[in-house]
Amino acid sequence: MQQLLIYNTLSHQKELFKPITPDHVGMYVCGPTVYGDGHLGHARPAITFDVLYRYLRHIGYKVRYVRNITDVGHLEHDADEGEDKIAKKARLEQLEPMEVAQYYTNRYHAAMDALNVLRPSIEPLASGHVMEQIELVQRILDAGYAYVSNGSVYFDVRKYHEDFKSYGRLSGRVIEEMLSTTRDLDGQEEKRFSGDFALWKKAQPEHIMRWNSPWSVGFPGWHTECTAMGTKYLGETFDIHGGGMDLMFPHHESEIAQQTSVCGHGPCRYWMHNNMITINGQKMGKSLGNFITLDEFFTGKHELLTQAYAPMTIRFFILQAHYRSTVDFSNEALVAAEKGYTRLMQAYKTLGRLQPSKSSSVDVSGYRQLCYDAMNDDLNTPIVISHLFDMAKVINTVYDKKATLSQADIDELKGVMDTFVFEVMGLRDESAKDNTALVDGLMKMILDARATAKANKDWATSDKIRDELGALGVTVKDGKDGATYELN
RNA sequence: GGUCGUUUGGCCGAGGGGCUAGGCACAGGUCUGCAAAACCUGCUACUCCGGUUCAAAUCCGGAAGCGACCUCCA
Incomplete structure (x- = not known):
């Protein structure tokens, strides 16, 4: 089996990946909040961890990949204070909350399918796991790391930090600092410490999505679903937890705190975070209003786009940068990616038409291992792609009769391309797009x-x-x- | 303001003490009825100022720009 190094956010270094159970990997990735169309920012983690999922399977692991759908919780920060996002959208559009969630879940799936992102093994809904979340909150209460306040339940960050000394370790945050930099929030008076976060939130009258609990009619806190569902499907400790860098704090930090408070250790061994996508140097995000949805990319219908981009162009564009680097969007970069991608696909087709010679004038034996080396080095897809282009050049040179390849070497190149282009990086030939x-x-x-x-x-x-x-x-x-x- | 990160050729992007990606663009050439494609050649860069070193884009110190996070966010 390949020796895979992955960068662990927790230790700030690359570590040799070793699963808890031999040959099996449990991975959890934070999925989308389904109250809007998916944009490039959703494509990044989906594709990053899709490649990880594909690669782990390729090198022989049996993987259980859990990616949640957030269809409850998450407080609105501005205007409509404390209102559940899903509920807000539902009221605006006069739809049932679950109808909105279903609608955007379907749209998300369609976009991910177009990007050739494999469906996870389990895609649990937060709304389907409210019981588990309530149980988790109760366990945290029983352990003494939470308190009830006016029908809501808050995590006691100070007590937790006194006992475990680890709050802020993942994100490199100093807890004392939080006192002075905390913003005012709805319900802050209910908290003992501004850094405490809600485990259960009592519903205000305008909330449509609400559930019974021992503490109030309300909804689960911001971070409980991942802890509850991760534990349910992957166990108390699993191998890999992934997500966007912006989730490191407070979301993942809080997940660690929740899990540690009830079982003495965090949820996973390796934390992986993909970097952001920027547009004109600024983060692309729902709340910034500067995002381009995936559908808009596919159709070209957005003022910032000079043309439509095929899903595979988007995928290739994202894979041309390392997942821990930011990627800045521009039409020029996308057009360059599109051309490069076409060239690669063309070379693959050319490979199938090559006339074999008795012997090879070029040595192609090293490419397979070079590609593995790149993948093993923290999923360095840009390097894999550079090797693939080197192979494309060899193929074209042979096609031009300036070099020769034996049948065995042609088969080897085809095998390497099949493995890395299609199986691992999940690209597919899309030349027959919209006809x-x-x-x-x-x-x-x-x-x-x-x-x-x-x-x-x-x-x-x-x-x-x-x-x-x-x-x-x-x-x-x-x-x-x-x-x-x-x-x- | 605090914390962390980053700055690579016309553009996108790897690498990360001496070898030095890859793509796109551009220029010249080969091939070709013309074009396209392909191939060959050229373009050899690491923000700035100090320092360490035989050797720095790479390590150290400082400055500047940019970005992210600091309780919505992938």
Whole structure:
């Protein structure tokens, strides 16, 4: 098995990956909050951890990959204080909250499918695990690390920190600092310490999504779902927990605190965080209003986009940067990615047409290991891609008859490309994307040629065209102003 | 303001004490009926100022720019 190094946010260094249970990996990744369309920022972790998931499986692990759907909780920060985001959107659109969640979940799935992101093994809904979250809150209360205040339950950060000395370790935060930098929040008076966070929140009258609990009718706190569902499906300790860097604090820090307070240790061995995507140097985010949805990328319908970008272009673009680096969006960079990606796909097709020689004039034996080395070094997909381009050059050189490859070496290159391009990096050939314009153009050409034939009274040709198109499922309809067509 | 990170060629982006990615763009060439593609060649860069070293883009110190986080966020 390959020796995989992954960067652990907890230790700030690359560590050799060793699963708790031999040959099995449990990984949990924070999924989307389904109250809006997915944007590039959602694609980054999805693709990053999709590649990790694919690679772990490729090198022989059996992986249980859990990625949640957040359809409850999460307080609004501004205007509508304390209102559940889902509920707010529902009221605005006059829809049932769960209808909104379902709608955006479906849209999210469609976008992820387009990006060739594999579905996780389990995709639990927060709303389906309120019981588990209530139980978790009770356990934390029983352990003495939470307190009830006016129907809400808060985590006692100070007590936790006194006993475990670890709050802030993941994010490199100093707890004392938090006192002076905390903003005012709704319900802050209910807390003993400004750094305490809600485990259960009593619902205000305007809340639509609400559940019974021992403390009040309300909804679960911001960080409980991942702890509850991670524990339920992966156990008290699992291997990898992933998510965006912006979730490090407070979300993941709080997850660690919740889990540690009831079982003495954090939820996982390796924390992995992907970096952000920026647009004009600024973070792309829902609340900043500067985001471009994935659908807008696919259709090109956004003022910042000069053209539509195929899902695979987006995927390739993201994989061309290392996951821990920020990536700045620009049309120029995307166009460059699109061209490079096309070149790679073209080389793969060319590979299938190469004439084998008796012997090879180039040594291609090293590429496979070079690709593994790059992947093993904290999923360095940009390096993998650079090796793939080197291979593309070899392929093209052979195609130009300036070098030779034996059948065995051609097969080796094909094997390496199949493995890394398609299986591990999850790219797929998408040259046949949206064909509408193409078909229109082709049909115009054909019908023009037929019109010429008809003008020349060449009925044999014009009928042949009509009959053969008909056999292909295209009906030609002659009219006074020329012919039109219809696809059956 | 605090904490952390970052600054690489026209652009995107790896690397991270001496070898030195890759893509895109651009220029010249080969091939070609013309074009495209492909191939060859060129473009050899690391914010600035000090320091360590035989050797620094890489390590150390400082400055500046940029960014992220500091209880919505992937």
